[in-house]
Amino acid sequence: MGIKVTKFGGSSLADANQIRKVQNILASDPTRRYMVPSAPGKRFKDDDKITDLLYKCHDIATTGKKIDSVFEQIRTRYLQIAEQLGVTLDVSAELDTIYERISAGEKKDYAASRGEYLNGKIIASALGWDFVDAAEVIRFNQKGIFDAELTNQLMADELAKHEYAIIPGFYGSRPDGTIKTFSRGGSDITGSIVARAVGAELYENWTDVSGFMVVDPRIVDDPKTIHTITYRELRELSYMGATVLHEDAIFPVSSCGIPINIRNTNIPEAEGTMIVSKVKESRNLSNVTGIAGKKNFTVIHLEKDMMNVERGFGRKVLTVLEENNISFEHLPTGIDNMSLVVSDKELDGKADKVIADIKARVTPDIVELQTGMALIAVVGRAMVHSFGTAGKVFSALGDAGINVRMIDQGSSELNIIVGVDNDCFEKAINVIYNAFFN
Numbered sequence: 001m002g003i004k005v006t007k008f009g010g011s012s013l014a015d016a017n018q019i020r021k022v023q024n025i026l027a028s029d030p031t032r033r034y035m036v037p038s039a040p041g042k043r044f045k046d047d048d049k050i051t052d053l054l055y056k057c058h059d060i061a062t063t064g065k066k067i068d069s070v071f072e073q074i075r076t077r078y079l080q081i082a083e084q085l086g087v088t089l090d091v092s093a094e095l096d097t098i099y100e101r102i103s104a105g106e107k108k109d110y111a112a113s114r115g116e117y118l119n120g121k122i123i124a125s126a127l128g129w130d131f132v133d134a135a136e137v138i139r140f141n142q143k144g145i146f147d148a149e150l151t152n153q154l155m156a157d158e159l160a161k162h163e164y165a166i167i168p169g170f171y172g173s174r175p176d177g178t179i180k181t182f183s184r185g186g187s188d189i190t191g192s193i194v195a196r197a198v199g200a201e202l203y204e205n206w207t208d209v210s211g212f213m214v215v216d217p218r219i220v221d222d223p224k225t226i227h228t229i230t231y232r233e234l235r236e237l238s239y240m241g242a243t244v245l246h247e248d249a250i251f252p253v254s255s256c257g258i259p260i261n262i263r264n265t266n267i268p269e270a271e272g273t274m275i276v277s278k279v280k281e282s283r284n285l286s287n288v289t290g291i292a293g294k295k296n297f298t299v300i301h302l303e304k305d306m307m308n309v310e311r312g313f314g315r316k317v318l319t320v321l322e323e324n325n326i327s328f329e330h331l332p333t334g335i336d337n338m339s340l341v342v343s344d345k346e347l348d349g350k351a352d353k354v355i356a357d358i359k360a361r362v363t364p365d366i367v368e369l370q371t372g373m374a375l376i377a378v379v380g381r382a383m384v385h386s387f388g389t390a391g392k393v394f395s396a397l398g399d400a401g402i403n404v405r406m407i408d409q410g411s412s413e414l415n416i417i418v419g420v421d422n423d424c425f426e427k428a429i430n431v432i433y434n435a436f437f438n
Helices: 016-027 050-062 068-085 091-103 108-127 148-159 187-198 231-239 313-323 351-362 381-385 389-399 422-437
Strands: 004-008 032-037 171-173 179-181 202-207 228-230 260-264 273-276 290-303 337-343 366-379 406-409 415-421
Touching: 004 016, 004 187, 016 032, 016 068, 016 108, 032 108, 032 187, 050 068, 050 091, 050 108, 068 091, 068 108, 091 108, 108 171, 108 179, 148 187, 187 202, 228 231, 231 273, 231 290, 231 366, 290 351, 290 422, 313 337, 313 351, 351 366, 366 422, 389 415, 389 422, 415 422
Parallel strands: 004 032, 004 202, 202 260, 228 273
Antiparallel strands: 171 179, 260 273, 290 337, 290 366, 366 415, 406 415
């Protein structure tokens, strides 16, 4: 009998009623043996996520002020959950320890991780499962870089001792014992790490939507659900802003072919979306699997006669970005021109210096900044076998009066990326979706 690893997001664990749903899901399938919880999320629109409150406590503590008023919200929330679930764990003692350590100046990663840690302990007590502290089995090096192989060994050895266990998401530890977190949403990564370590047949990622949507439902009304998607397609869509699953969560499981199933805690009977390494192609398959995008990019545009014969030109330009600690998104080029697409966040406060450095390094005839661009990725594994996909995208945008500022398509033909004005972003997403799905 295979093993299933489950991860439940913050909305699935926001209160005792939600956690009872999770208990039922776990009890319905004995192969669901290892569970990764997030910290409690929002219960309603204007509610606070526990992780956000913990970050706030840390920020207050660094100013020397008391965290009592904010921490009381955290205390009340956890005590209420524990009481309603009837757990035997001494939650007050755990909360006192967290309060004291944050007040004493513990680092931000420690504060942020306590949401998952304490939620994991409460859920383990409610289920009667073992609790395995992620700090003991997920390792980063002293520079904060994740050590995948050491983690896999530690995790596999430890979980072999537990038939059923809770492993809190989002964090691990450095060699000196200090807590290190993944980036926000990192509990998805923890679930993937656990799945790899135990050789799971399936990694179930439970959230508040019934699978991965073709496009953001906040932009397009009632979009279709993607039934099956490949790791590569998901990586492209996640990177471009699709947020159901952390973009790095695929790496631990993709190497060993463990599929991921996105499921809805509130509608557990829904099949959701399967994320797999390969898919048997169907003639009925749409050319496009999904559409995603992000706003607020700047184009650094350079022109120089005979650029194509100037050896090292591109390297020199990219060295300027590296020296200013800036990463770029795309690099469309022509024979005498080059454009660097950079996130506004990356360029913030550095634009004048970057322009000056480029002028000094490669003496371009023209160098200018073009701001206010959004990027949209149209992703689909079937594009490589289909004719006219790009034409359909551009015809739809043209018919809608939307100017395309940039076009980029990789040699794999997995995606087409277009740049449009920020103001046209939502309209462009709708136009492309309608062209392929309505």
